[in-house]
Amino acid sequence: DAKTTQPPSMDCAEGRAANLPCNHSTISGNEYVYWYRQIHSQGPQYIIHGLKNNETNEMASLIITEDRKSSTLILPHATLRDTAVYYCIVRVDNNNDMRFGAGTRLTVKP
Amino acid sequence: EAQVTQNPRYLITVTGKKLTVTCSQNMNHEYMSWYRQDPGLGLRQIYYSMNVEVTDKGDVPEGYKVSRKEKRNFPLILESPSPNQTSLYFCASRRASGSGQFFGPGTRLTVL
Numbered sequence: 001d002a003k004t005t006q007p008p009s010m011d012c013a014e015g016r017a018a019n020l021p022c023n024h025s026t027i028s029g030n031e032y033v034y035w036y037r038q039i040h041s042q043g044p045q046y047i048i049h050g051l052k053n054n055e056t057n058e059m060a061s062l063i064i065t066e067d068r069k070s071s072t073l074i075l076p077h078a079t080l081r082d083t084a085v086y087y088c089i090v091r092v093d094n095n096n097d098m099r100f101g102a103g104t105r106l107t108v109k110p
Numbered sequence: 111e112a113q114v115t116q117n118p119r120y121l122i123t124v125t126g127k128k129l130t131v132t133c134s135q136n137m138n139h140e141y142m143s144w145y146r147q148d149p150g151l152g153l154r155q156i157y158y159s160m161n162v163e164v165t166d167k168g169d170v171p172e173g174y175k176v177s178r179k180e181k182r183n184f185p186l187i188l189e190s191p192s193p194n195q196t197s198l199y200f201c202a203s204r205r206a207s208g209s210g211q212f213f214g215p216g217t218r219l220t221v222l
Contacts, residue, residue: 034210041218043114043200044153046210094207096160096168098143100153 004088009105012082018075020104022088025069030092033064035073036100037084044087044100047073078108112137114214116201122220123191131186131217133201140206142184143168144176146197147216153200159184160206191221 005023012018024033034049048055048062050071055062061074075082087103114135123129135142143158145168155168159178173195175187184203188195198218202211 036210041198041216043213043215046212049210096143096158096166098155098211102152
């Protein structure tokens with residue numbers, strides 16, 4: 001599965017949109033982009049996933065570039081409870097491989 | 111409520127004393143897996159199971175066993191725990207396709 005690159009840390013003001021980037025330049029055509037987050041030492045939480053179209057759910061939006069080499073997770077109105085490590089993972093659907101990298105530590109500040 | 115449960119949540123044990131960490135999901139998911147998380151090393155997969163009676167090694171399987179006799183349960187067995195297995199363990203499950211993983215709350219294990 002393709003490797004991803006994320007910035008190690010980001011800050012965001014409470015109430016503003018948090019835009020978390022992810023590069024996956026070696027992604028192949030059948031690989032999905034998944035996002036998870038982990039708040040402190042809790043179990044990671046699935047956020048959203050997509051293949052090529054942009055996706056939105058109650059938690060976030062996922063924007064995937066047309067060439068699929070990068071994506072952005074958008075938390076539209078960040079709150080203090082969104083402070084967490086965010087992981088971007090690419091994998092083939094129905095494939096086991098789920099390798100978590102270091103992720104981006106997002107800190108939402110008052 | 112859809113969930114993955116793990117027991118125990120905290121465990122302190124001694125070297126060589128066999129232990130089992132249970133994992134159960136109520137979502138009828140085909141796929142289940144175990145991870146360990148260590149500072150500086152992130153989440154690493156130990157074992158996974160694509161369905162009942164089908165299990166396979168992840169990245170760090172040494173010192174662990176698993177079984178999948180029923181769809182809902184996926185216990186992690188440490189036959190002879192050692193201090194280097196002190197870690198935070200997570201169980202996860204998902205549908206066979208088109209789904210993200212749902213993680214349990216974690217089990218913090220200390221082996222003295």
